[in-house]
Amino acid sequence: MEPSIYEYPDVFRRAHLESPGEIPAEVVFLQQVWKRHRKNPTRRVLDIACGDSPHGRLLAGDGFEVVGIDRSPTMIAAGRRKARALANLRFYRRPIEKFTLPERAFDAAIFMSETFPVIVENTDLLSHLKSVGRALRRGGLYCVDIDRQDPMPRVTRRTMWRERTASAAGVALGIREFHPPLAWHSPLHSIYELECTINFPTGPVTTRDLIPVRYTTPSTLELAALASGMFKMDAAYCDLSFVKPLDRCRYRWMGVLRRV
Ligand SMILES: C[S@@+](CC[C@H](N)C(=O)[O-])C[C@H]1O[C@@H](n2cnc3c(N)ncnc32)[C@H](O)[C@@H]1O
DSSP: OOOOGGGOHHHHHHHTTOOTTHHHHHHHHHHHHHHHHOSSOOOEEEEETOTTOHHHHHHHHTTOEEEEEESOHHHHHHHHHHTTTOTTEEEEEOOSSSOOOSSOOEEEEEEOTTOGGGOOSHHHHHHHHHHHHHHEEEEEEEEEEEEOOOOOOOOSSOEEEEEEEEEETTEEEEEEEEEOOOOTTOSEEEEEEEEEEEEETTEEEEEEEEEEEEOOOHHHHHHHHHHHTSEEEEEEEETTBSSSOGGGOOSEEEEEEEEO
16 A cells, blocks of 8 residues: 555645745734634643644744644654654644543644545544544634635546646655545545655655545534534634635635634
8 A cells, every 4th residue: 555645744745735934824823813812811722633733833932832633653753853842842642533632621722734624424523523622621712724615526537636746855756636536425525635756766655645625614614613512613714814705715714613
């Protein structure tokens, strides 16, 4: 079986077309959201599906107490390595669908890099929200970052979407993205198949990830929040702006859920 791109923490960011400065801008916006939506200061933050926790490292550098959870031992090991100098950033290996932590309540949780829609099943979505809700104090905020999902033409067979090249840490990457077909009754907006050939000097390695993307809009997130019994939705902001209307959203939106 081909390995996952998450076995190569320094490569996946380039393969995902992340632009420089994106994460610092998100961290600034998160802090503005917390100030706007909470009376009390935010000190303890839970980073869900944290990977090597780039957001957590910046927040910990600003004095926040941060805990990250992820299922990938490789990503967590990379996060621990990069956070060696930060005593206030810790990691646990956990699945996001259902988890508990031996930690005091958090003031806020974040789920960044548009990963929330990988939770496909209704039962997983509800147990995820219950797990996050139990980790937060009442009034705590859960900020979820999600891509704008435009309608996709249905494909009847696996179809190539894009092909490009990039480089990461001096290594050339060949990236191909595909869309496999979906059943009409699927809750998915799409399945994102990412194939990445990493041209190491010792020989190429090809990774493959099939990432399900559940159809998620502000309205469906609000419904899931209410159904969990743990949250209500305070706001949905787009493109890191408090004033831009959702109609003009270009890239992404952020749901702000409040622990009830
Ligand atoms: C696109 S990366 C984002 C990581 C990090 N939030 C960032 O912004 O760099 C997605 C992460 O989600 C994790 N992940 C995906 N599904 C998961 C699951 N079911 N349980 C726990 N972690 C999961 C992967 O291991 C990966 O590290």
